[in-house]
Amino acid sequence: DTAVSQTPKYLVTQMGNDKSIKCEQNLGHDTMYWYKQDSKKFLKIMFSYNNKELIINETVPNRFSPKSPDKAHLNLHINSLELGDSAVYFCASSPSLPGQGTGNTIYFGEGSWLTVV
Amino acid sequence: KQEVTQIPAALSVPEGENLVLNCSFTDSAIYNLQWFRQDPGKGLTSLLLIQSSQREQTSGRLNASLDKSSGRSTLYIAASQPGDSATYLCAVDRTYKYIFGTGTRLKVLA
Numbered sequence: 732d733t734a735v736s737q738t739p740k741y742l743v744t745q746m747g748n749d750k751s752i753k754c755e756q757n758l759g760h761d762t763m764y765w766y767k768q769d770s771k772k773f774l775k776i777m778f779s780y781n782n783k784e785l786i787i788n789e790t791v792p793n794r795f796s797p798k799s800p801d802k803a804h805l806n807l808h809i810n811s812l813e814l815g816d817s818a819v820y821f822c823a824s825s826p827s828l829p830g831q832g833t834g835n836t837i838y839f840g841e842g843s844w845l846t847v848v
Numbered sequence: 849k850q851e852v853t854q855i856p857a858a859l860s861v862p863e864g865e866n867l868v869l870n871c872s873f874t875d876s877a878i879y880n881l882q883w884f885r886q887d888p889g890k891g892l893t894s895l896l897l898i899q900s901s902q903r904e905q906t907s908g909r910l911n912a913s914l915d916k917s918s919g920r921s922t923l924y925i926a927a928s929q930p931g932d933s934a935t936y937l938c939a940v941d942r943t944y945k946y947i948f949g950t951g952t953r954l955k956v957l958a
Contacts, residue, residue, distance in 0.1 A: 735891075764945075772935060774892075774948040786944050821891060829941035830879055837882065837939070837946055839891035 734758050737822045737840040744812055745848055751808045752843045754822030760838075762786075762828050763805040765797060768819040768842070777820075780805055781828050812847045819844050850875040850942050852949040860955045865928050869952045871921040871938035878940040883912050883923050886935045886951075895936075896923070928956045 737754040744750050756763060765777040779787040783799040794810045805822060822840040829835060851874045861867055871881070879900050884892040896905045896912040898921065904913040911924040921938055933956050938949040 766948075772886075772951050772953075774937065774951075776945045776947075779945055789945075823892075828944050829946055830943040835880060835941065836894050836897050838894065839884075841891045842889075 735840040741844045743846045749810045753806045756824040760824040762825045764823040766821040817847045854949040858953040869923040873919045876916045882939045884937045930956050930958045
């Protein structure tokens with residue numbers, strides 16, 4: 732049983748299109764995240780949610796809009812895709828927010844490879 | 849601002865060697881430090897988590913140490929195997945987010 736699952740795994744789309752990536756976790760965690768990994772493999776946080784509430788928006792363009800219908804799901808919608816949006820997007824979850832206690836392991840999905848042409 | 853750096857960026861070693869990967873962070877006010885492994889085309893798998901009150905954690909051939917005061921952690925891999933080839937990342941948690949290091953790409957040659 733996959734703990735954090737995201738779909739689709741691969742996505743090739745043209746500039747200007749709108750696309751969504753879905754994420755679900757079955758771990759019962761309160762906190763979910765979206766991370767972006769660029770071509771140099773650097774992993775940077777985009778958003779974090781806790782119990783469906785937005786906690787962090789790390790200066791991400793307004794074209795990116797996360798939505799959390801419940802605490803087990805965190806979807807990412809991207810409008811007007813640009814070439815620079817090409818990257819791997821990782822969904823992750825943890826029992827609680829970082830900085831709120833020790834032993835807070837974060838679990839990652841397998842990633843969604845987005846290519847904008 | 850917390851910055852996390854990993855040295856070396858890439859490492860190639862023959863099978864059987866013991867090796868050390870380094871992680872440095874600029875702000876010692878962390879709760880946890882985690883080490884992850886990322887295989888090509890895959891997500892990140894947590895290897896070890898060290899709580900701020902701990903000095904080290906061990907799992908099989910892996911041993912991770914933490915020195916908060918100096919802002920350093922090391923991941924020691926004993927008797928390396930080709931299956932250990934992957935990118936290794938460390939991450940520290942600050943308020944509301946995990947901050948990842950730049951990664952070390954390890955290749956163990958058979």
